[in-house]
């Protein structure tokens with residue numbers, strides 16, 4: 125009906141000054157729940173892998189800028205991109221050039237600068253996983269997630285703790301296991317952490333982010349159907365349950381073809397691609413619920429509202445943290461890593 129009021133809230137927002145509106149909202153609806161709107165982006169590469177490095181990166185910068193604008197229109201507070209989002213996942217080739225040229229400074233490289241601009245413009249925390257070059261420490265390379273605050277400030281970085289040595293994931297010749305531990309970033313929208321890709325197979329890696337207080341753990345990934353798809357829906361979801369926090373699993377999409385053939389060291393013919401990156405990004409909650417997946421084949425932005433109160437509510441209900449027995453495992457693990465360790469196996473001698 126023409127002239128009909130759309131909603132009470134819209135009317136209040138239009139006419140009541142901000143400070144009074146806060147108080148009115150509290151009286152009408154009770155205390156403000158810390159709902160956080162999270163976005164995750166999965167995407168294919170944006171140029172041929174034979175194009176100059178600067179062109180490939182610029183094309184991805186452009187694509188992700190547009191997708192970030194879409195996230196901003198949805199009111200996203202925290203946005204995370206996929207693993208090594210500025211480049212094709214070229215580590216399968218075992219060639220150093222030109223792929224190492226994608227590496228850039230976590231603190232001041234062009235990608236962090238772009239994220240700072242976007243974060244500031246959209247009042248959004250951005251998690252940006254890149255190939256890092258650390259020129260302070262001997263020009264070393266790392267697989268790193270940069271976290272930029274919603275003010276555009278560089279908050280810090282978290283490096284990939286577990287490096288795959290499986291199938292065509294030959295990453296260990298490019299960078300070493302991360303040395304940043306299990307850092308948690310206290311942002312304006314919640315405490316977040318980043319468990320990069322292969323780290324999702326290690327329950328103790330997820331566990332440490334929980335111990336350090338994370339409420340949301342992002343898992344930016346690059347993984348292919350032939351290898352990990354049956355595990356995909358289980359691991360991040362199980363981590364959310366086991367650690368009483370939210371998890372966001374993000375995988376790239378598409379098939380990336382490289383100029384030179386490589387083998388998978390399995391006696392099979394050489395080939396030029398990794399297989400299909402199956403996307404299927406999703407978000408899981410501490411109570412075991414989860415969103416549907418994004419597409420297996422298309423770029424996508426998943427937007428999800430998280431009530432961070434659920435972390436404590438699930439802790440109180442299930443008591444997984446209270447019953448965790450870290451003392452027991454600390455002692456058992458300290459013993460198990462000793463060279464002279466004898467597993468307590470009771471043998472039937474009859």
Ligand SMILES: NC(=O)NCCC(=O)O
Nearest residue numbers: 288293321322346347352
């Ligand atoms: N990028 C990466 O660590 N991939 C490893 C394969 C997997 O964990 O599924």
